[in-house]
Amino acid sequence: MSHTHAVVIGGSMAGLCTARILSSHCDRVTVLDRDTCPAGARERAGVPQSRHVHALLVRGRRELNRLFPGFDTLMLERGAHEIDFGNDFAILRDWGWERRRPTGMLTLFASRNLIESTVRELFGKLPNVEIREQTRVTGLSMAATGPPRINTVHLVPRDADEPTSIRADLVVDASGRASKAPNWLQELGIPPPPETIVDAHTGYSSRWYQAPDHLPKDWWWKGVWLDLKLPEHPLAGVLFPVERNRWIVTLAGVSKHYPPKDEKEFTAALSQLRSPVVADAVRLAEPISSVYAYRKMANRFRRYEKWKTRVDGFIAVGDSTCAFNPVYGQGMTTGTLSAGALDECLTKYGPTHPDLSRHFFKAQAGVQAAPWGLATGADFSLPTTEGERPKGARLVGPYMNALFMAAIEDMTLRRHVGEVLQMLKPPSSFFTPAVMGRVAKGTFRRWRRHQSEQPAPPAMPPTPMPVV
Numbered sequence: 404m405s406h407t408h409a410v411v412i413g414g415s416m417a418g419l420c421t422a423r424i425l426s427s428h429c430d431r432v433t434v435l436d437r438d439t440c441p442a443g444a445r446e447r448a449g450v451p452q453s454r455h456v457h458a459l460l461v462r463g464r465r466e467l468n469r470l471f472p473g474f475d476t477l478m479l480e481r482g483a484h485e486i487d488f489g490n491d492f493a494i495l496r497d498w499g500w501e502r503r504r505p506t507g508m509l510t511l512f513a514s515r516n517l518i519e520s521t522v523r524e525l526f527g528k529l530p531n532v533e534i535r536e537q538t539r540v541t542g543l544s545m546a547a548t549g550p551p552r553i554n555t556v557h558l559v560p561r562d563a564d565e566p567t568s569i570r571a572d573l574v575v576d577a578s579g580r581a582s583k584a585p586n587w588l589q590e591l592g593i594p595p596p597p598e599t600i601v602d603a604h605t606g607y608s609s610r611w612y613q614a615p616d617h618l619p620k621d622w623w624w625k626g627v628w629l630d631l632k633l634p635e636h637p638l639a640g641v642l643f644p645v646e647r648n649r650w651i652v653t654l655a656g657v658s659k660h661y662p663p664k665d666e667k668e669f670t671a672a673l674s675q676l677r678s679p680v681v682a683d684a685v686r687l688a689e690p691i692s693s694v695y696a697y698r699k700m701a702n703r704f705r706r707y708e709k710w711k712t713r714v715d716g717f718i719a720v721g722d723s724t725c726a727f728n729p730v731y732g733q734g735m736t737t738g739t740l741s742a743g744a745l746d747e748c749l750t751k752y753g754p755t756h757p758d759l760s761r762h763f764f765k766a767q768a769g770v771q772a773a774p775w776g777l778a779t780g781a782d783f784s785l786p787t788t789e790g791e792r793p794k795g796a797r798l799v800g801p802y803m804n805a806l807f808m809a810a811i812e813d814m815t816l817r818r819h820v821g822e823v824l825q826m827l828k829p830p831s832s833f834f835t836p837a838v839m840g841r842v843a844k845g846t847f848r849r850w851r852r853h854q855s856e857q858p859a860p861p862a863m864p865p866t867p868m869p870v871v
């Protein structure tokens with residue numbers, strides 16, 4: 404290992420995972436963040452999305468545990484809930500209540516604050532890393548000679564009026580979906596990478612509650628997921644249990660049907676969901692926050708892998724390259740997978756190799772393609788979604804609907820869908836002859852039984868809900 408210094412801009416989930424990998428390949432890693440890192444699982448200004456529900460997928464849990472051994476143990480000690488979504492959630496889909504079935508895929512339900520603070524604590528134990536808080540990055544510079552190479556980061560540190568700078572052998576942008584890196588590159592005369600945006604005009608409103616100590620005996624569920632159903636029910640609603648016996652309740656709307664920001668209207672909107680189960684639950688709970696709103700949730704892919712300009716010494720990771728409509732909860736997990744891709748590239752090329760950026764961007768785009776396809780595919784099922792529709796979207800949308808319908812009764816398919824949604828298998832696995840055959844069989848069965856004439860589902864989740 405030569406004497407190398409890597410600088411990571413942004414000390415959030417993607418930044419910390421990337422910095423963890425860099426710590427094995429560089430002598431020194433410095434993480435810069437404009438925020439103060441709170442002690443413990445507290446909110447901070449730089450990640451306003453932490454006020455909203457965050458699902459950590461099975462794959463993400465696995466990867467975080469691999470990057471930060473001890474993560475799981477600490478999370479469980481600190482009150483994260485271990486949940487089998489197929490068994491422990493009351494889930495109301497378009498067609499009715501999903502039947503309970505243990506999947507053996509256990510996810511952690513916790514606040515994003517707890518996830519990030521646990522990762523940060525474990526990261527801080529590494530010997531060759533430093534997090535510089537209250538340090539805002541304002542630009543980049545290139546080496547004066549040789550091929551274009553970023554080698555300096557400009558910043559305004561805490562308690563200082565004057566900007567200063569630090570040198571780096573490798574600079575990583577992990578400053579999130581609102582990253583200014585494209586502007587910083589432009590200031591150096593480097594055209595930024597092309598960008599693809601797919602916007603379903605989605606919005607969240609969330610409120611936190613202290614859950615009651617005792618729940619009605621027949622409530623078998625630990626969480627609730629109510630899909631929307633257009634046009635009568637334009638809002639979806641979820642209740643996620645998090646540490647310290649709290650619930651986060653999030654309302655989500657699409658196609659500019661934004662959920663209310665006002666407390667009274669939020670409570671009223673809960674009663675208008677497709678089932679009163681969430682409204683009933685919060686009636687027993689104590690609100691412990693105001694209503695938080697989030698609106699900038701378009702899918703945004705900065706295509707660094709298609710970047711014509713070759714700039715060494717610079718890579719970008721996480722939401723700063725590819726941010727999703729969070730409906731499938733893929734952001735944090737995809738960040739861990741980018742870190743894995745970087746590990747492979749660093750092992751092969753080392754941190755200062757001129758080909759590192761090019762190879763990494765290609766590898767990372769490969770990792771991001773599947774979650775991007777899933778998130779934008781779902782959004783393109785709405786006619787109001789803006790963005791360039793990929794070729795084949797018209798065929799894939801109806802096939803995916805048929806697949807989800809067939810998975811209601813076909814437990815092999817249902818497990819497969821679960822594995823794809825937990826990012827354990829790629830969505831391309833939906834297109835094998837075996838899976839397509841099952842979808843065709845299921846569709847034929849439903850057609851024979853005239854499923855479309857089925858009665859409306861009951862308002863409340865059936866109690867008891869038999870486990871199939």
Ligand SMILES: Cc1cc2nc3c(=O)[nH]c(=O)nc-3n(C[C@H](O)[C@H](O)[C@H](O)COP(=O)(O)OP(=O)(O)OC[C@H]3O[C@@H](n4cnc5c(N)ncnc54)[C@H](O)[C@@H]3O)c2cc1C
Binds near residue numbers: 449
């Ligand atoms: C409403 C919502 C719900 C979501 N739900 C889920 C979910 O259920 N599951 C899931 O996996 N993902 C979810 N995500 C995505 C998830 O939050 C992100 O993918 C995850 O936080 C990783 O992002 P990141 O580290 O790339 O960037 P961010 O978390 O946005 O962090 C960027 C960091 O950069 C710092 N920064 C920014 N600019 C500068 C600067 N100039 N100088 C220094 N520091 C800077 C910020 O302070 C911050 O710490 C959701 C996102 C949203 C918006």
